[in-house]
Amino acid sequence: MKGLSCATPAYPAHSPNACVPIVIIRSSSRVSVHKQDQPFVPEVAKAVDSLYSEFRAVDNLVACNTSRVLKAFQKARVGSHHFSGCTGYGHDEAGGRGALDQAFAEIFGAESAIVRSQFFSGTHAITCALFSFLRPGDELLAVAGAPYDTLEEVIGKRDSHHGVGSLKDFAVEYREVPLAENGGLDWEALKGALRPHTKCALIQRSCGYSWRKSLSINDIGMAIEMIKMQNPDCLVMVDNCYGEFVESMEPPMVGADLIAGSLIKNPGGTIAPCGGYVAGKEKWVEAAAARLSAPGLGIDCGSTSGDIMRAFFQGLFLAPQMVGEAIKGTFLVADVMASRGYKVQPLPRAPRHDIVQAVQLGSCERLLAFCEAVQRSSPVGSFTKPIAGTTPGYASEVIFADGTFIDGSTSELSCDGPLREPFAVYCQGGTHWTQWGLVLGEVLKSL
Known part of the structure; x- marks a missing residue:
């Protein structure tokens, strides 16, 4: 040959x-x-063949967002000297941290940002943001229905550990505006929802574990405008998890005072091994930083040992591409599972506002089978069987399938779901859409 x-x-x-x-x-x-052998089963191959225009549109989005990231890196004058870590108090790492914070703020249209390994989850970053706003006697208003499970104990809505420092323990009141019947924001209810002591409005961008629509940047902008018309002093906090780089704009660009999220989701680009961020108005970023560390220390301390700064910079640069692959994966999952008669959210070919694709499986057995098939098709831990169980922060037993290189990374291909009606599985991530194509073959065989 x-x-x-x-x-x-x-x-x-x-x-x-x-x-x-x-x-x-x-x-x-x-x-x-x-x-050569066709890598995909016929149903998946048919879906792939039909998604040309959707995939091409995603590539255009990736190019747009990559351009924004590249310009921010150049403006921050990112160099290899920013990649070294430091020990102890971390006083000597201001250059690396400062450049990363500056680039992040520029990318997200914010005045300021704090990006740190010391945030150990999106929930932790969101909690620091909420505590930067709220004081005893204030009210927190969730305007997009019930928040994600892991925020319930932060708020004190599910007070299983009374006295550990929830917002409720600090005399912060909580209220929520239920979603409309169509799963979107209830605009009529939102018009008169604020009270004189409503200090903060919380908007959750992604669907979480609710069978609802994820919010577009346009929806978020309209909601912020409606909130500020009722009370210009009411602060708006956006839980940005799973939504970064899915559109060409971010919530601070439409008026959000703060956003927060995790680096092992979208903005870490599957490279960041841990961490989270808060971005928005400088005053409130500094207040969130004081909550993370201590008043007077704020953003000026914290070691970042090893090669973590390089991973943060590189992950942020790769993030638009990785998110694009994940979006393509959601289109593929929706198309294939809907063709089998399952309810999906978002619907096939509908615009995407996060990287989550929900599939309503209707029974515990099918939910377990789906997750087991995903685990078998993973590069890490394919020989293990995921077992549903209790997980800190979650109200129900949850099953996770995440054969990922970084533990719990939802920017890599993974899925999970609570063991409760309607037994929906929530798929997210994927370093390349072709992995979802291969996984779906195993899923269909299992179901």
């Missing part, structure tokens, strides 16, 4: 066989053409 060439299209093609690579084998005596 003297030569080998393989032609693979950059996007799914429209002809049924066009996604099958053609291998041309040349020898001195003959030329023979062979079709």
Whole structure:
């Protein structure tokens, strides 16, 4: 065999066989053409072939967001000297931290940002943001229905550990505006929802474990405008988890006072091994930093040993591309599972506002089977069987399938779901959409 060439299209093609690579084998005596084995089962291959325009639109979004990230890195003059860590108090790392914070703020349209390994989850970052706003006698108003499970104990809504320091323990009142019947914001209810002591309005961008629509940047902007019209002094906090880089704008660009999230979700680009962020108005970022560390220390302390700063910078640069692959994965999951008769949220080919694709499976057995199939198809821990159980912060037993290189990373391919009606599985992440194509074959076989 003297030569080998393989032609693979950059996007799914429209002809049924066009996604099958053609291998041309040349020898001195003959030329023979062979079709390689189709990597996807027929249902997945059909969906891939039909999603050309959606995938192309995602690539355009990736280019737009990558351009914004690149310009921010250049403006912050990011250099290799920013990648070294430090020990102890971390006083000597101001250059690396400062450049990362500056680039992050620029990318997200914020006045300021704090990006730290000391935030150990999105819930932790959101909690610091909420405590920066709220004082005894204030009210927190959730305007997009019930918040994600892990915030219930932060608020004191599910007070299983009374006295440990929830907002309720600090005499902060809580109220929520239920969603409309269509799963979106209830605009009529929101018009008169604020009270004189409503200090902070919480907007959860992603669906969480609710069978509802995730919010678009346009929805968030309209909600903020409605809130500020009722009370200009009411502060708006956006839980930005799973939503970063899914659109070409971010909540601070439409008036959010603070946003917060996790680096092992979208903005870490599957590279960041831990951490979180808070971004927004400078005054409130500093207040959140004081909650993370201590008053007077704020953003000026904290060691970042090892190669973590390089991982943060590189992950942030890769984030738009990784999010793009995850979005393509949601389109594929929705198309394939809907063709099997399952309810999906968002609907196939509907615009995406986060990287979560929910599938309503209808029974505990099917939920477990779905997650087991995903785990079997993972690069890490494929030999293990996920077991549902109690997890800190969650109200129900939850099953997780996350054969990921970083523990719990939802920017890598994973899925999970609470063991409660309607037994929906929530799929997210994926470093490349083709992995979802392969996983779905195993899922369909299991179901």
